Amino acid sequence: MTTITHRAPRAPRPTGAGTSRLDPFRATVLTKASLGLAIFLSIFPIYWMIVIATRTNEDAHSMPPPLLPAGNLGENIRAVFEAENAHFMTGIINSIIIACTVTIGIVIISTLAGFAFASLTFRGRNLLLLSVVLTMMVPLQQMGIVPLYQMMVTLGWTNTLKAVILPFLVNGFGVFLMTQYTRQAVPRELVEAARVDGASTLRIWWNVAVPAVRPGMAVLAIQTFMLIWNEFLWPLIVLTPDNPTVQVALRALNDRYSTNYVLIFAGTTVSIIPLLLVFVFFGRQIIGGLMEGAVKE
Amino acid sequence: MSLSVDAGSRTRTVPPGPRRHARPPGGRRFWSWLDLRATPYLFVSPYFILFAIFGVFPLIFTAWVSLHDWQLAGDKTFIGMENYTELLADDKFWNSVLNTVGIFVIATVPQLLLALLLANALNKKLRGRLVLRLSVLAPLITSVVAVAVVFTQLYGRDYGLVNWVLGAFGVDPIHWQNEKWSSWIAIATMIDWRWTGYNAIIYLAAMQTIPKDLYEAAAIDGASPRRQFWGITVPLLKPTIIFTVIVSTIGGFTLFAEPVMFGAGLMTGGTTGQFQTVAMFIVKEGFRDFQYGYAAAAAWILFLLIMITALINFAIVRGIGRSR
Secondary structure, three states: OOHHHHHHOOOOHHHHHHHHHOOOOOOOOOHHHHHHHHHHHHHHHHHHHHHHHOOHHHHHHHOOOOOOOOOOHHHHHHHHHHHHOOHHHHHHHHHHHHHHHHHHHHHHHHHHHHHHHHOOOOOOOOHHHHHHHHHHHOOOOHHHHHHHHHHHHHHOOOOOOOOHHHHHOOOOHHHHHHHHHHHHHOOOHHHHHHHHOOOOOHHHHHHHHHHHHHHEEEEEEEEHHHHHHOOOOOHHHHOOOOOOOHHHHHOOOOOOOOHHHHHHHHHHHHHHHHHHHHHHHHHHHHHHHHHHHHHHH | HHHHHHHHHHHOOOOOHHHHHHOOOOHHHHHHHHHHHHHHHHHHHHHHHHHHHHHHHHHHHHHHHOOOEEEOOOOOOEEOOOHHHHHHHOOHHHHHHHHHHHHHHHHHHHHHHHHHHHHHOOOOOOOEEEEEEEHHHHHHHHHHHHHHHHHHHHOOOOOOOOHHHHHOOOOOOOOOOHHHHHHHHHHHHHHHHHHHHHHHHHHHHHOOOOOOOHHHHHOOOOHHOOOOOOHHHHHHHHHHHHHHHHHHHHHHHHOOHHHHHHOOOOOOOOOOOOOHHHHHHHHHHHHOOOOOHHHHHHHHHHHHHHHHHHHHHHHHHHHHOOOO
């Protein structure tokens, strides 16, 4: 029954001789084939990485290379955590602490500033917002890396997590995103009404704005977490090899065991697990957030 | 999404109302005046304070450092523009600029073209759209380091999958790290693999805002899908395309992790620097050779290069906005 009612409206189109050719959104065989190829190319390196992580080194060095998984994953992962001088476990813990702290920090900072820019009036607002947008175009962390490092040396913060976390909190994109989101999700009348009722600005932010922009906060949180988890240059410089992030630990693993493919691949496999989980659980939000953000730009 | 938003805000705003009104307004006037005036600044201040400390200050200080012969131990002598003149005559620096721009071009042009085509394909009537989009985005979950590790193995001379596939067509094994062209291609594919899907999703979002009847009218007039794509889709996507060009420019000019990992974790970028980028040059000078002043000067020149490119892009964006 359901299948019939489901198909009924669709059926006439493909069979109607002329219309199907004219339909600009019809997927041709060529479209489907090239999409299939694109998806294969997207997925294959990840798949192959996991395959090698489940193999032995003899397999990895064989020609043609193996394409199906075997049973050595657990053993290889254990070797990663036991690998000397890689400090993989420390790396994972550090990365979790850094990524979570930065994510929470950026979401709070951006939601506060976004609310002020979108819903409050104050002198210099447009100028300040413009400066945020302009600095989005400048990769500040990479430009100022030398003095930033010296600053950390002077403060005695090198090799501490706060030296990694604090500079990452500067994120113009987050402020811009939350400004856009608040504009659309929090009607100004609502803010005015709450003010007439005698609510303070902080109260309005907490009770009116925050509940309304929660989906935007979620999108920002997901994107920030993914970004910070993958950061490489700054942690590499400011942390020492025995106190790394997961990316820096991966590099150490790669340097020291360059011929031990299965070990390195097991390491990369472990390193993507958190983002894989984010992707599986929040895939819809990631796509939605990206697509919404793109249209607003 | 919007439904839950409305429900949330309405239920939250009602309670404070009556209770607040009951209070005498007397001394509160000053506080509410202060609240109205000062709180907005308080709200934006966390961002701007952090921005001043970790964004603006290092940038200005970089300029100061770049005017000195500044060593690790803190020995510094003011030498004016000497770092800059030395840098502009340094073949190794220009080599790194050439590598950066070269990799940027051979990575970005095919990437954005492929992303456009991919977005167009994703915009067709297809089943399982979410799964399709997620699979295209899947490379984003891998870190740059992981990508570089996997691709470096794929491009391995002796056991690499790429050479094996090429070997099936009779091509001799290529040592991808050895030559400029081959290392550029290898690094460019790492960038493209990671970002093509992302850009395709951005384009797809913009494509979906194009009214469908435009296409239907064109189809009735006999325009082929290919002509519709180049005649309707691409022109209307221009602002989005420029946005992605700007983002790719910044990413491309600061390219670091891929070439570092491709070259066994070293900052030299191959035996003769065939894939050393400017970011690697800066880190090598500053943090391996401890020539802070020299590295800072290189950072400023890189900054200027990015600013010029960004300004050109910005002008194009504005130009397009006006002509509409």
